[in-house]
Amino acid sequence: MKKTVYIRFTIILLIVGFMIAVQYNTVKDPETRDTRDVWEIRQELATETQLHSELLSEVRVLEETVGKYENMVNASPEVALNETIKQLKQEIGLDEFKGPGLSITIEPSIESMIVGEQIEEISPDLLIRLINEINRFKAEAVEVDGKRIIYSTAIRDVNGRTTVNNLAIKKAPFTIKIGTLSFEDAKKMYNQLEASPIGDDFYIDNLRLTIGQPENIITIPAFDQSVNMQFLQEVPGGE
Structure with missing residues (x-):
């Protein structure tokens, strides 16, 4: 009798232990090893440091813009408004x-x-990919075959x-012009586009992407069509 009880008790313990082991393996996060070498980690750190520096520069520029605008408002609201319109x-x-x-x-x-x-x-998808790549590197102005790209620009078939x-x-050949904030930014844009794999996508479509050297002065005409103001409403005076 006692032997039977021991056997049953042992079986129950085995079942409970098995269930606990299964539950533990289910909820336990798998351990992942960082297989990057020192140079890869240093490269990632350098990228993050550069991004941090760029963000600080942007914050500094915005703070200077706000300070300048506040001074202009105090001195002459009309001048401040005209300057804001020009900047926009x-x-x-x-x-x-x-x-x-x-x-x-x-x-x-x-x-x-x-x-x-x-x-x-060139297909619309490929052109959109190129424009997105350019904007990712912080272009100030872009023109495609004499057509200015703005926020409402549509690229389609x-x-x-x-x-x-x-x-x-x-059809090719045609030119894309890119304006940047500074000559240093133009050099960065050149290096980043040279390192980008976007050129391989053009090669597949029997096209070649030739990136020109940075220039001190490049002219891009203004957008010459009517701007879509479908969702803008004029605020009545005094409100």
């Missing part, structure tokens, strides 16, 4: 940009020209043609 028009793209930057040439790849392949237009601001862009 520049940021939106309604004013001509003239400053440092660089140009990118989109042209057929040498291999495609040698074998006589037909060169298709219309009847088999790639359009920017509802205007068709021509």
Whole structure:
């Protein structure tokens, strides 16, 4: 009798132990090892340090802008308002940009020209990827084939043609102009685009991405179409 009780008790303990072990392995987070070497960690640290420095610079510029605006408001509200309007028009793209930057040439790849392949237009998806890559590196102004890119710019396929601001862009070759805040930013933009894998995506489509050297002065015309103000409402005077 006692032997039977011991056997049953042992079986119950085994079952309970097994259930606890299964539950523990289920909720326990798997241990992951950091397989990066010292140089990879140093590179990541350098990237984070650079990002921190850029953020501090942006904060400093914004603080200076706020201080300047407050002084102008106290001295002359009208001048402050006109200066604000001018700055907003520049940021939106309604004013001509003239400053440092660089140009990118989109042209057929040498291999495609040698074998006589037909060169298709750049696809909207590929152009959007390039514009996103440029904006990721903090471009101040962008022009594609003479068409200024602003916040409301639409890049789409219309009847088999790639359009920017509802205007068709021509087949390669054509030029993309990029304006930057400073010449140093233009050099950074050049290096970052040279290191970017975006050129491989163009090569697949029989296109070649040629990045020009940074320039001290580059001119990008203002947006010359009407701006969509569908969701803007005028505030009555006195409110």
